[in-house]
Structure formats: C-alpha cells, structure tokens
Amino acid sequence: MKKIILAAAVFGMLTGAAFSQAPNFDDPAEFAKQRDQLTATFNGPADQPYLQYAGDSMADTASFKKEGPWTVCFSNAGVNNPWRVVGYTDMTEEVKLHPEIGTFTHVDAEGSDDKQIADIDDLLAGGNCSVLIVSPNSTAALTPAVEKACAAGLPVIVFDRGVTTDCPVTFVHPVGxxxxxxxxxxxxxxxxxxxxxxxxxxxxxxxxxxxxxxxxxxxxxxxxxxxxxxxxxxxxxxxxxxxxxxxxxxxxxxxxxxxxxxxxxxxxxxxxxxxxxxxxxxxxxxxxxxxxxxxxxxxxxxAPTYPTYQWRTAIIAAVNTLKGEQVPSPEWVLPQPAITQDVLDQYINEKMPPLHYAMCGCEDMPNYPQAWGGTE
Amino acid sequence: MTDMPLPAKNPRRFRFERHASTILLLAAIALYIALIIIMGQTRFLTLENLVAILSRSITLGITAIGQTFAILVASIDLSVASVISAAAVVTSVVMNGDPAMMLPAVASVLALGAVVGLANGLVITKLEVNPLIATLGMSLIIQGVLSYYYNNFAGNVPVEFQIFAYGTVGIVPFSLIFMFVLAGCAWFVLRFSRFGSDVYSVGGNKDAARLAGIKTDRVVIGAHVICSLCAAIAGIYLASRLRSGAPWIGAEGVYDLESIAVVVIGGTVLAGGRGGIWGTMAGVIIFSLIDSIFNVAGVDAFVKQVLRGIIIVAAVAFYAARSKRPVA
Amino acid sequence: MSAQSLPRPAAAKRSLPKINPVYVLVAALILAIIVMNPAFGEPTGYMNFLKRVTALAILSAGALYVIVSGGFDLSVGSIMTLTVIGSSMLASNDPNSTYWIIPLMLCIGAVIGLINGLVVSYLKVPSLIATLGMMITLNGVAFMWSGGAPRGYLPDTFRFFGRYNITDIPVITLLPVAVICLVVFGTILWWGMHRTNFGRMLHAVGDNQQAARLAGVPVERVRISAFVVSALTAVLAGVILGGRAGVSVDIGSGFELQAITAAVIGGAQLLGGRGSVPATIAGALALEAIFTLLNLLGLAQPVRLVVQGLILIGAVAFATYQRKRAGR
Known part of the structure; x- marks a missing residue:
C-alpha cells in the first residue's frame, strides 16, 4: 500500500527526458523525429558514442572561458535506482579524467523537487561554482531554480530530463x-x-x-x-x-x-x-x-537502451564550456542504440553486477570494472 | 489529574524539556560552524546562506506546525503528505495560470483541508479508530482519488502567485516570514486561548479532561482540522514553488514521517500533552541544518540516510531517556 | 479457540462462541475470485496465491508480537531489504553459501531486534520513532553495502524457499516450498503466542504495562523479545520474498505498513493486549485476495487505493463497534 506511493516517488524520477511541459504523450511529429534519429548518422567518433551528437547547431561558449582549477557543481535528482547509480559512477570517473577540475561538488536531492530547489539555492549562496550541472527531478518544477542560476551568470548544463527554459548552455539527452x-x-x-x-x-x-x-x-x-x-x-x-x-x-x-x-x-x-x-x-x-x-x-x-553514458557527456559538456570550446546546443542529442541478438555477446560481462547497465560507454575508463562493482 | 505532569508540578523536568530543543539546536549550529571553519569554507558564513538554510524546509515547517497540534492531543496524522499533494494539484488546476482565480483556488484548498481534517477527527473520535490507521486509510483514499484524475503535473500557477514562494523582502523570502508568522499564531493559540489549554489537557489525560468538562472529541477534531489546514497551506506553498502540482509531490518529500520526526525532535511527546510550537520550529531548523551540513561536508547520499536515522533516535532519546513513564 | 478469549476468559464465557469476521471475509473473497476466474480453483491457481502471500503472512504474524506487546515495528521492511541485499552481496554465486548466510542473517536480525527493544525499553524512545529511525538507518546501510544497486545474484539454493515447487504430488499436484514454510513458521508463531507463558506475558504487557509489572512480569525482557521475534520473522520473510522475486534494492519497502494492516484486519488491537496469529495470517490472505480480486475486476490502481483505505478504516471501526457491543 505505502509501497505504491513510495514507488510513485521513486519512479516519478525515473530515467527520462521530458520534451514538453504539457503532458502530450502522443505527438506524431516527435514520434517521427525520434524514429528517424534512431537510424540517423551522428557526428563525432563512432567508437565513442558519448561524444557523438545529432545536427550541427553549436553554442559559442567563449564568454564562459575560465582558467582552472574549476569547481564543478552538480545538483542530482537522486541516485535512487540502479540506472542512476551506474550513471553517477560514469560521471565521477569522467571527472577524474580532467585534472582541471579542482573540486567536484555533488548535492543529492533524494528524489524531491522541493529539496533540489533548496540544493541549488545552497550552491548559488555558496558562490563557488564555476559551472552548474543539473539532472532535474522534474521538468517544470526545477525551471525557476535553473533560471536563477543562469541569471547569476553561471554556465548551466542540464541532462537526462530537461527544463522549460533555453537559458542553459545545452541539454544533454539521448534520442528519447x-x-x-x-x-x-x-x-x-x-x-x-x-x-x-x-x-x-x-x-x-x-x-x-x-x-x-x-x-x-x-x-x-x-x-x-x-x-x-x-x-x-x-x-x-x-x-x-x-x-x-x-x-x-x-x-x-x-x-x-x-x-x-x-x-x-x-x-x-x-x-x-x-x-x-x-x-x-x-x-x-x-x-x-x-x-x-x-x-x-x-x-x-x-534490449533498447537509455544510455547511461549521457552522465559522462554532461561532464564533457561542462569542461568544453569552461574551456570556451563549442558545444552542441541547444540540445546535445546522443545516439540511443538497441542491443540485438547479433551483438548480445559483446555486451554481456558476467563479472558485472546484475543491474549494471551495459550501454555505459565506460569500458575504456581506467577504473573499469571495479568502480562499477565488477570484479577483475 | 495525577497522571498529568503539569509543568507547575515538576519544575525541574519542565525546564529541561523546555530547553532541550534549544540545546539540540545550539549543538547543531555549533557543529555547522565548526565544520565550516575546519573545512575553510567560511564563505558559507553569510546572511544569504543563513536565509538559504532557513528557507530549505518551509513546506516541512508549515506541515509540522499542524502536526504539532495532532500530536499534542495524543493523536497523529499520516495523511498530511497526501493532503499536500491534493492541495498542490487543486491549487494549480483551479488557478490554471489565471491570476483572477488565485483567491477561489486558495479558498477551495483550505476548504478541502478543513474537510479532510474534520473527517479524520470524526473517524478517530466517533468511530474510535486508532489515529494511525484512520489517517493512513484517509491517506490512501485521498491518494487514490487524486491519482484517478491526475497522473502528472497538472495545471499551472500564475506568475503573480509564484511570489508566495519566490518573492522577497530584502533578502528574506515572504514564505519564510509567513512560516514564522504562522508559528507565532499557533503559539498564541496554544498559549493563550481556551482551545489551546484544552489541547494540552486532552493530550495529557483524556479521561481527566472529560471529567473536567472539556468536550474532548471537539478538541481532537479541532486539532485535526488545524493539522490538515496546515498541510493544505504547505501544498499551496509547494504549488507556488514548483509552479504546478503533481499527485506524488507530497509522498516524494516524505512529509508525513518527516513532520512527525521534527515534532518529536522538538520535544513534543508522542503520547500527547507536552511540547509546543517553538520546539517544533527548532526541530525543523535542526533538519535544515543537518541537510546543509551534509551538503557542505559532501556526505554520500546513503551515509546521509544512516546518519539521519541515528540522529532521529538519538535526539528523541535525549529527552526521553530520563522519563519514568512507559512508552508505546 | 479464539485468541481473544485468552487474556479474558471471563468475557469469552459471556458471549456465544463467535467466529472472527476475518475468516468470513477471506472465504467470501476467495469464493468471489473463483467465480470470476475458475482457474483459481485449480492447484496452480491457489498454490500460486498462497506462495505469493507467504512472505507477508509470516511477516505479519511476527509483527503481531510487537503489536500485542503494545508497540509498532516499522523496521521490518528494511530488515527484509537488508536480508536480500546482504545475502546477494555475501553469496558471490556460491550455492553452498546459503547454509551459512541464512543463519548469519538471522543473527543480524536478532541483533537489530535487540537494539530496537533496548532503545524502546531503556532509552524510552517511543517504538514508532525508534523503529522509524531503524528503518531509515537500515535502508541506508543496505544502500551503502551495495553501493545503491544489487551487486550479486541469489544462488538457487537460497531461492529454493521462495521459488521452488515440489511437483507430482497426488491431489494437489504441486506444493510450493514457500507454503510448507508458511505452515511451519505459522504454527511456531501460533504456539509461541497462544500456548506459552511468554505469549500470556506478551498480552499482559500490552494490556497494561504497570499492572503486568506489578504482577511480576519482566516487562523489559518481554518487550525486547517481541522485537527480536519480529525482526527474525522479517529475515525469514526476506529470504522467502528474495527467493520468489530476486534481488532489488527496495524489495521490502512498504511491507511494514502492510504487516500492520494485515494484523489489524485480523482483529489485532493497536497499542496492545489483543491479537491472534491465525487471524493475522488470515488478514494477510484477505489483503492479497483483495488485490487479486480488484485486479480481476480490472480496476485501476487509484480505485484499489481507495478500496484499501476504506477497508482499513472499516475493519477497525467494525472491531471497535463489536467490542463495544460485547461490553469490552
């Protein structure tokens, strides 16, 4: 009984990108667009899907260029399901690849919109962030907080689920x-x-x-x-x-x-x-x-996927922004491959935990597989 | 009356209990400041940050003010989270972006809160259903009805109404002032009104209160109406803050269990009859401080949970350990 | 022999031997299910049903010990989660590990129950808060241990208890191991509650703590034992549910309130003194049968919530009404 309510709380923030604020879940145009994107060719290196992007529209981030070391702040909706746990590990490992990142500040809203708004307020009041990454708990509710961060002059990167403002540098998400x-x-x-x-x-x-x-x-x-x-x-x-x-x-x-x-x-x-x-x-x-x-x-x-490698991409987008390099914008759409019978074996790794999401794009990282709970 | 430890009869214990929440609050503040200094993060010692901390838990604070009334009459309310969700959804659906509908929306939400509180109170007093079960059942019913009609963020709140959550006087948000004013009113009622003293009598010893001529059922019902009204107000605030309402936002914030926890940490006894509003406010601020301490120290989300559980029990033990009465 | 008669033999004499309404409820529900879905009357139908309800039934019967003693145990769901997560972490795919993991988990459960009991008895923290704190803490511990997601599988030897069916049996065709567990543990728990001195003391403590103490009942020891029993059954329920469903990080969430609900539907009185193990198990069956029936009727989730809420309040209100009419 309570489980139902709890589950609603937990899965209310399940993996997902919201494309429109109005709850219209049967949008033929969006359906067709995503259907095309599934088979489209993406820009960028094919063996590094977390760097790939659809379309050519880029944002110029020269105005955000900053000398290191940076403080990268991340307001996370929560790590309350295994998909987010894998994603968050991808992210922390990506941070380790960038020596320019001096501090990585992570605040966790434990699945509550109210708390995440307060968390972002805290980060802004601290006044120390070079860039703010937000994985919103829900789209409309977090929009004012994100707008406030933009107004404070911070470059903001949003990923997974979106917000209804285009003030962030970019919104990273897979096809959908x-x-x-x-x-x-x-x-x-x-x-x-x-x-x-x-x-x-x-x-x-x-x-x-x-x-x-x-x-x-x-x-x-x-x-x-x-x-x-x-x-x-x-x-x-x-x-x-x-x-x-x-x-x-x-x-x-x-x-x-x-x-x-x-x-x-x-x-x-x-x-x-x-x-x-x-x-x-x-x-x-x-x-x-x-x-x-x-x-x-x-x-x-x-196995269709909602790739966890987007958590890596969020860090990469933040780093590129602080370097003043171009970033795909207003959306950074990542490829979203499905695992089929033909490629099944290459994604199976019995050394990994049962709910490790194989499409993590993390096999090339130094601490793989231990950091994800795998054994050598 | 023997069973009712009126403050006057036991001045020493009363003093301890009165000050215990202050001691806990000071300890939390000291810990926070010490942590900031140790970590060399003195930039957090600003007025802005103080306001940010106090504003963290306004939803919880408003809810907890109401919960204090329920617990003072030896009852409890598990339906607050559902009421918050329902209130937020009704607020945003009725307003639906139209500033002219602000007043009707608020009025209908308050009416909703009053009805729920009345129903809770009646089930508890007239049908003699244990309050835990009565309000849990009520919570399921509200949640069911709500999610029958809505399964996502519904409606939206006009910009004018977002001032409730985002407007400020200087650097102090309206909503923070509102919470303290509400707490002040609650304190005034409990301290100076007939109803307030009845609340303490009924919570202390219901039979004695009845013999003393107090209409105990009415007091319990009244406390539940106040409790649900506060939850409804918290829902209105949350709709303003989130710009819309969804049927899961109350459960998502765990406002039912958290509001009970802060009330008890604030020194109000679950068995009823002892405690007060300022203790609850101290409890709310302690919770906000704990959150901020965790954020500043970068505590892992899972460790946070473990510590929070231990802190709740330890804080309550801090009051209760010297009590001679058996507990449920 | 109805359980209510035990603590109050005098009351039993006055009224006619009457049947606990929960049994009528279960019979009616099951009849309705069979009418709607004749396949339910076949062995695979009702055995699957019993298999499904085993974890909750054992859990509720254990939680009843705490309820009868006058407390609440909100930590049982988190103990189930901890059992499943911990076992999967320790097993590392070794089928022989089951034989030491289950005893180890029972030991951990006993320690948790002991801590709950000590905190309630000696630190005087109300059980609602003490076990709420324990629930939050243990969920955090399970997350910390696993890093937030399951890190291993449960070996088939472990899943035997919750998943395996013994087939080729005459008449009933198949017999799930879980159902054997239900009968065995149900009997043990029934015996402990209704046939031992400990059971009588449990009722006495829940009925009136001071009176029990004056009568020479070791109140603290009895209450602590009740929490230990509850925690141990939670471990067993965790083993069975984990066996049935496999590993997940929130496997036990919500079970604490379901267990209390099952006990209440079975006629247990919150805050102590009354409760029957068979009726509680019937309460669990009724709860699951309600879900099944609503499912068959094709009612949406929201309607199910409302029905559950109404039944919860209705069951308690009805029990109170009956007790009042029987002159308590």
Whole structure:
C-alpha cells in the first residue's frame, strides 16, 4: 500500500527526458523525429558514442572561458535506482579524467523537487561554482531554480530530463522515449504473427518518458494488428511483476511481453519458467541480468537502451564550456542504440553486477570494472 | 489529574524539556560552524546562506506546525503528505495560470483541508479508530482519488502567485516570514486561548479532561482540522514553488514521517500533552541544518540516510531517556 | 479457540462462541475470485496465491508480537531489504553459501531486534520513532553495502524457499516450498503466542504495562523479545520474498505498513493486549485476495487505493463497534 506511493516517488524520477511541459504523450511529429534519429548518422567518433551528437547547431561558449582549477557543481535528482547509480559512477570517473577540475561538488536531492530547489539555492549562496550541472527531478518544477542560476551568470548544463527554459548552455539527452518504445515494438512485431497477444508491462503512469515509450509502442501494435492483452503497472516491483504475469498465464497464452523499462524483465521471464511455459518474446533493457537470462534461455529478446553514458557527456559538456570550446546546443542529442541478438555477446560481462547497465560507454575508463562493482 | 505532569508540578523536568530543543539546536549550529571553519569554507558564513538554510524546509515547517497540534492531543496524522499533494494539484488546476482565480483556488484548498481534517477527527473520535490507521486509510483514499484524475503535473500557477514562494523582502523570502508568522499564531493559540489549554489537557489525560468538562472529541477534531489546514497551506506553498502540482509531490518529500520526526525532535511527546510550537520550529531548523551540513561536508547520499536515522533516535532519546513513564 | 478469549476468559464465557469476521471475509473473497476466474480453483491457481502471500503472512504474524506487546515495528521492511541485499552481496554465486548466510542473517536480525527493544525499553524512545529511525538507518546501510544497486545474484539454493515447487504430488499436484514454510513458521508463531507463558506475558504487557509489572512480569525482557521475534520473522520473510522475486534494492519497502494492516484486519488491537496469529495470517490472505480480486475486476490502481483505505478504516471501526457491543 505505502509501497505504491513510495514507488510513485521513486519512479516519478525515473530515467527520462521530458520534451514538453504539457503532458502530450502522443505527438506524431516527435514520434517521427525520434524514429528517424534512431537510424540517423551522428557526428563525432563512432567508437565513442558519448561524444557523438545529432545536427550541427553549436553554442559559442567563449564568454564562459575560465582558467582552472574549476569547481564543478552538480545538483542530482537522486541516485535512487540502479540506472542512476551506474550513471553517477560514469560521471565521477569522467571527472577524474580532467585534472582541471579542482573540486567536484555533488548535492543529492533524494528524489524531491522541493529539496533540489533548496540544493541549488545552497550552491548559488555558496558562490563557488564555476559551472552548474543539473539532472532535474522534474521538468517544470526545477525551471525557476535553473533560471536563477543562469541569471547569476553561471554556465548551466542540464541532462537526462530537461527544463522549460533555453537559458542553459545545452541539454544533454539521448534520442528519447518514443525511440525506446519503437525499438521494442518493432522487434515484437517482427517476431509475433498478426493477431498475436502482447502484454504491456509498465512501471507506473504519468512519467513523461515512460508514457512516450508506451504510446509509441501501443500505436505500432495497433497498426500491425497485434492484440494488446492489457497494460499493467508493476511499480517496478519484481514480486508484483511475477504475480501479474502468472495471473495472465492462468487465463490464457501470451505471445510477447513488452516492457517500458528493464529492471523487472527477469521477473517476467521467471514467471514463464516457473510455470513450465516456454518463454515468448520478452523485451528488456541493457542491464546484465536480463542480457544473461536472454542468452541462457535463448528466447527472442531485445534490449533498447537509455544510455547511461549521457552522465559522462554532461561532464564533457561542462569542461568544453569552461574551456570556451563549442558545444552542441541547444540540445546535445546522443545516439540511443538497441542491443540485438547479433551483438548480445559483446555486451554481456558476467563479472558485472546484475543491474549494471551495459550501454555505459565506460569500458575504456581506467577504473573499469571495479568502480562499477565488477570484479577483475 | 495525577497522571498529568503539569509543568507547575515538576519544575525541574519542565525546564529541561523546555530547553532541550534549544540545546539540540545550539549543538547543531555549533557543529555547522565548526565544520565550516575546519573545512575553510567560511564563505558559507553569510546572511544569504543563513536565509538559504532557513528557507530549505518551509513546506516541512508549515506541515509540522499542524502536526504539532495532532500530536499534542495524543493523536497523529499520516495523511498530511497526501493532503499536500491534493492541495498542490487543486491549487494549480483551479488557478490554471489565471491570476483572477488565485483567491477561489486558495479558498477551495483550505476548504478541502478543513474537510479532510474534520473527517479524520470524526473517524478517530466517533468511530474510535486508532489515529494511525484512520489517517493512513484517509491517506490512501485521498491518494487514490487524486491519482484517478491526475497522473502528472497538472495545471499551472500564475506568475503573480509564484511570489508566495519566490518573492522577497530584502533578502528574506515572504514564505519564510509567513512560516514564522504562522508559528507565532499557533503559539498564541496554544498559549493563550481556551482551545489551546484544552489541547494540552486532552493530550495529557483524556479521561481527566472529560471529567473536567472539556468536550474532548471537539478538541481532537479541532486539532485535526488545524493539522490538515496546515498541510493544505504547505501544498499551496509547494504549488507556488514548483509552479504546478503533481499527485506524488507530497509522498516524494516524505512529509508525513518527516513532520512527525521534527515534532518529536522538538520535544513534543508522542503520547500527547507536552511540547509546543517553538520546539517544533527548532526541530525543523535542526533538519535544515543537518541537510546543509551534509551538503557542505559532501556526505554520500546513503551515509546521509544512516546518519539521519541515528540522529532521529538519538535526539528523541535525549529527552526521553530520563522519563519514568512507559512508552508505546 | 479464539485468541481473544485468552487474556479474558471471563468475557469469552459471556458471549456465544463467535467466529472472527476475518475468516468470513477471506472465504467470501476467495469464493468471489473463483467465480470470476475458475482457474483459481485449480492447484496452480491457489498454490500460486498462497506462495505469493507467504512472505507477508509470516511477516505479519511476527509483527503481531510487537503489536500485542503494545508497540509498532516499522523496521521490518528494511530488515527484509537488508536480508536480500546482504545475502546477494555475501553469496558471490556460491550455492553452498546459503547454509551459512541464512543463519548469519538471522543473527543480524536478532541483533537489530535487540537494539530496537533496548532503545524502546531503556532509552524510552517511543517504538514508532525508534523503529522509524531503524528503518531509515537500515535502508541506508543496505544502500551503502551495495553501493545503491544489487551487486550479486541469489544462488538457487537460497531461492529454493521462495521459488521452488515440489511437483507430482497426488491431489494437489504441486506444493510450493514457500507454503510448507508458511505452515511451519505459522504454527511456531501460533504456539509461541497462544500456548506459552511468554505469549500470556506478551498480552499482559500490552494490556497494561504497570499492572503486568506489578504482577511480576519482566516487562523489559518481554518487550525486547517481541522485537527480536519480529525482526527474525522479517529475515525469514526476506529470504522467502528474495527467493520468489530476486534481488532489488527496495524489495521490502512498504511491507511494514502492510504487516500492520494485515494484523489489524485480523482483529489485532493497536497499542496492545489483543491479537491472534491465525487471524493475522488470515488478514494477510484477505489483503492479497483483495488485490487479486480488484485486479480481476480490472480496476485501476487509484480505485484499489481507495478500496484499501476504506477497508482499513472499516475493519477497525467494525472491531471497535463489536467490542463495544460485547461490553469490552
């Protein structure tokens, strides 16, 4: 009971970029744009996706040029889910690669808008930041705080979820929620005959990026003539996910399970296993436990990603700004690849923890894998 | 009356309890200043930063003022977080960017708060449901109704209304002044009104209070109405601060458990009848200071949680350990 | 033998042997589920259901010990989380590790329960606050230990208890190990509460602490033991839930209030003196059956919240009404 409310709190701030303030989760133009971006060619080195960007629009940051050592301030919405834990590790390791960063100040709002606004006030009152990086807990609520920081003359970098002002130097994010939904839905449509039954498992309603993931997929299923058995909310809870799948299995067959996020994908797969039923198509995300389950059982999986390497990119954008170099702007759109059967093996690493997100772009970093909880 | 330790009967204990929250507050301040000096961060010793610290927890502060009333009558309110969410959503939906709707919005939110408080009070007194269960159930009902209609930030607050959260007099935010004025009013009511003294009597010993001719049910209901009203005001403030309301913002801030924690840290006894508003305000400031100390010292988010848990228990033990009464 | 009769044999004589309404509720709910979904009447249907409810049922029965003694234990959910996270950290994929990890986790649980009990009994911190602090602290510890995300898997030997089904059994076809655990631990907890001197003392302490003390009951020891029992069952519930669901960092969150709810639906009286283990287990079944039924009816999450809130308040109000009518 309280869990539901708590889960809402936790997942209210789940990974995601909000593209518009108005809760319009079925925007055909945005859908088409993201669909194109999934297959577009990105600028920058192909082997370093965290440096790549879509489009040519750049911001001139000469006015922010500053001699080191810098104090990089980071207001974080929270590290309250494994995706954010991996991302934050990416970020701290990236900081270590830049000797010009003298101090890295991290304040954690523990998933509360109210607290994050106060945190940014604290950072501004301290008056010591060379640059402010913000990972907003929610879009509209953090906008005034970000505007205040811009007005104080600080260069601001926003990533993951956006704000509704264009005063920041740039907004770093991957392609987006529709893209995620499209990749998973295309895979299901290709592997399930018309008329097949799809169960859609979602974490909870209302979160922008999760809504766009679902709305993208839902439209595609309809077009392809697949029957959606139901859309159920799991609160991101393994036990509940398992119960839901068990209940649906009791009432009939399931040809595919579409998931809006991967953390509970393995629980869904286990529900089939425990009932002694063959595992159908189950989509997931790039976390290790799912990738390994997929390989071991050999079902038809796919792992769309919401890459954690954007946390690295945020630091890189901050450093480039303080160096006075050009930065992709107003948005720095990163590539958002999906892990498919062909490339599955290259992303599996059994030395990494179960909820390590493989698309971290971190394998080339000096402290990999220990810093991410892996073993040599 | 024997069971009711009226201050006058036990001046020594009273003095300790009266000053304990001040001692805790001074300790927190000393720790903060020491930390700043040790870390060579004296730039934090400015008036601006003091204001920033005090303004950290205004939502919590307003909520805790109300929670103090509930706890003083030996009740408790777990529904405040849901009321905050509902109030914020109603505020922003009714206003929907239109300055002319500011007054109706505030009025309807206050009415909502009063109704919830009344319902809580009635369920607790007339149906004799344990307050923990009654308000937990109420919280679920409000949350359910709210998320039936809304599942995201809904509506928005006009710029004029954002002054409540962002406007300042000099460097002091309106909202900070508002919180202290509200605390002053609450103190005045508790200290000088008939209702205030009834609150202490009912919380101290309900049966004795009833025998003394106090309509105890009305006092409990009144305390709950005040509690929910304060939560509603906190929701209005939060809508102004976040520019909109969403059905999860109350739960997200954990205002239910945190408001109980600061009230108790401020020296109000969970069993009711003893404590007061200024202790609660001290508790709120202590919480803000702890947050700031953690931020200045760069404490890891997880270590923060561990320390916060220990601090809550230790602070309450600081008062309670010498108490002779059994606790629930 | 209804539990209510134990502390008050005199009251039992006066009224006709009556059945605790929770059993009627469970029967009605299950009947409704079978009508809506006949597959539920088959072994896979009801065994899956029992398997699902095992963790909560054991947890609630343990939490009841603290409730009967007159306190609350809000730390049980965080103990479950700590058990699952800690076990996954220690196991490092070694199937034999289970045999020392579970005893070790039980020891850690016992220590946590002991600390809760000591803080409540000797530092006089109200159990609500003491265990709230413990909850926050333990969640932080689990995060610190794991770095915020699970760092290992639970070996199959560990998951045996929550996940494995014994198949090819006549009549019932399959028997989940979890259901065996439910029967075994349910019986032990029933015996401890209703058939031992300790159980009687527990009721006495919860009913009236001073009177119990005067009657020679070692009040502190009894209360501390209650917290230890509660913490130990939380570890067991953690093992079973972890077995069923696998590792996640917030696996136990929310269970503390569910456990209290289950006990309350089973007729336990908050603040002590009354409660029955079988009725509490039935309360847990009722809670899960309500969820299942609402699911089958296709009701959205918000409606479920409202129904839960109403049932919670209704159950307690009904129990109070019945007690009043029976002349207490």
């Amino acid at each position: 929620g529709y893209g995620f939904g499209i990749q998973a839905a295309e895979h299901i449509i290709a592997n399930v005959p018309a008329g097949g039954k799809v169960l859609m498992l979602r974490i909870l309603p209302g979160v922008d990026v999760l809504e766009t993931r679902a709305s993208g997929a839902r439209n595609m299923f309809k077009e392809a003539g697949l029957e959606v058995l139901g859309e159920e909310f799991t609160d991101g809870d393994n036990a509940k996910t398992k119960s839901i799948v068990e209940d649906y299995l009791q009432r009939g067959t399931i040809d595919a399970v579409w998931m809006d996020a991967g953390a509970t994908a393995v629980a869904a797969v286990e529900a089939f296993e425990d009932q002694g039923v063959d595992v159908p198509v189950v989509t997931g995300e790039d976390q290790q436990d799912y990738l390994q389950k997929w390989r071991d059982l050999g079902f038809k999986g796919i």
